[in-house]
Amino acid sequence: MEATLSAGTARVGQSSTNTAPHPTSLELPGVFEGALRDFFDSRRELVSNIGGGYEKAVSTLEAFVLRGGKRVRPSFAWTGWLGAGGDPNGSGADAVIRACAALELVQACALVHDDIIDASTTRRGFPTVHVEFEDQHRGEEWSGDSAHFGEAVAILLGDLALAWADDMIRESGISPDAAARVSPVWSAMRTEVLGGQFLDISNEARGDETVEAAMRVNRYKTAAYTIERPLHLGAALFGADAELIDAYRTFGTDIGIAFQLRDDLLGVFGDPSVTGKPSGDDLIAGKRTVLFAMALARADAADPAAAELLRNGIGTQLTDNEVDTLRQVITDLGAVTDVETQIDTLVEAAANALDSSTATAESKARLTDMAIAATKRSY
């Protein structure tokens, strides 16, 4: 649920070199999509040589990547680079755009594989990739199990996106020095997000109800992957000093966690007409959020009847009335106030880290806007 994360705009333009002039005042998502489109074009011949229907399957991946999303991670990376002193009109800006856009291919793998793991059937209003191939298999009356075929193809296309993410950043045109600086960040980011995904399913399976376990998922699956490491990557692309990198990472971690906490609140209290998800979706889906863990901890300490209601309700097909009851229980326990306080504290700490950093004034303003959009009360 990234409805409130805004990507902002880019001004890649007025190149002073003799190459073709950069587009001016384009929205960032469009700029990243252009880079992704070029990358897919660069792979077409290789894929077409392999033949046998591979090209058609890859075109499904391409459509998935190009169809949407707010390009949040590349936007943070780009803004991190700008804030460190990157020149959007300089000759190296295009390479930076390509390197940042490569994050969207990591994200494509994460989404395609996560949708298998979560057994999700739709994303962005379209069937998920595994469901699309399952439907194709069924429609064509092919042999074997349709669901298994869909998952198999989606596993392979997710792998391809992950492999191509590397290809894209490696071929981005950034300098060898920049590539060397980026390398450990790129590595840590992928190791962390896969760790966050593992912790998520493992906590759920083990029935780990602690706030600490839920917070660890927020830290690695959301905060590090969505904001902290993209900003760090941008800083590394430029060659920023350790002080700015520290400030970015603090800002990114705090805002990333605050964003997830806001998302947790929306998942229980959000208006379906705004979130696009059923009322109380996280409760029905059985998501072990920090919000829920905090409510449970308070209930266990002071209100056994409330604890029983929460434990019996989570992960079941709740009616609207039952959702309302659980909302009231969670609110009455003080968990909503707890989470709102945490969000406020995190946003303030993030703002302090950013304000006292050496980031450019323009990027501070933009990052602050992005932070507010990501964490503001909107239900």
Added chain:
Amino acid sequence: MEATLSAGTARVGQSSTNTAPHPTSLELPGVFEGALRDFFDSRRELVSNIGGGYEKAVSTLEAFVLRGGKRVRPSFAWTGWLGAGGDPNGSGADAVIRACAALELVQACALVHDDIIDASTTRRGFPTVHVEFEDQHRGEEWSGDSAHFGEAVAILLGDLALAWADDMIRESGISPDAAARVSPVWSAMRTEVLGGQFLDISNEARGDETVEAAMRVNRYKTAAYTIERPLHLGAALFGADAELIDAYRTFGTDIGIAFQLRDDLLGVFGDPSVTGKPSGDDLIAGKRTVLFAMALARADAADPAAAELLRNGIGTQLTDNEVDTLRQVITDLGAVTDVETQIDTLVEAAANALDSSTATAESKARLTDMAIAATKRSY
């Protein structure tokens, strides 16, 4: 089934530099395993910081990678580098070993994900990764579906192996020039093997019975991935000229396809005590091999009753007697002779390409040994 692919031996030794002396006359697999072990060590702190049981899951991946396999792909890559003129006693040899060993992490992803796709329960005498986590989930009586949990963890660990393959080659210590030469080979190899895997499941689902479809899978899932591209990678690491690269690629493609054709024969005619698989395993598993496609093409042209026997039998739980009958049908149709002739032709073409190349005499001898081991009649 790689029982006959020999990795040969390495002589990484007698370093003339002031660094620690290289191990002498070590078997190649052990050298690659040492490099892989060092790589896993280098990731331990990052993984341990993430916490929450991630380290334990990653140790399962580590055990899987270190436990076995013949290290065929790194061995071909290393031999390709040697054959182009690489100095195993030079100061750059360790970096080349690391770059070659990274192929084993790509292979770990391929195996872990393929075992999900093929619903395989054992590999190398151990439970497959998804079955290991499925068993853990069941044993610990965690909540949710055990099989789905096992697959979810295995998807994530396969992704991690793929991401780490990139990290390992990027951090191998090869020169920026070598890295630039290797980049397109590395990219093509992964795009091809994922294509080969896709074609494999897609042909089976669509019921594509043509020799051409089966041969395309051999080309990309086996030949390019196992021999052609590893040799190409080795040549690119050294900076070999286009002529040697062409010779390697011809040799690798031909031997790779011949190896798969030999494997096809073993899958139907192999002695279970040698192959470690049930008699007629490929027939029962419903594998659409070139051998089977050739038999079917001949049957369709001349013997409708044989065609019916083949189509009704493939992919069913055949008794030993039924396997014997199908073997006889395939032999009588002339398909075995066809395939043996193809193997001979390919091995000869490969030998010619290698002989007339500028590869060193020692590497020619070694590659010839590896080719013979991979393709010789052994049932």
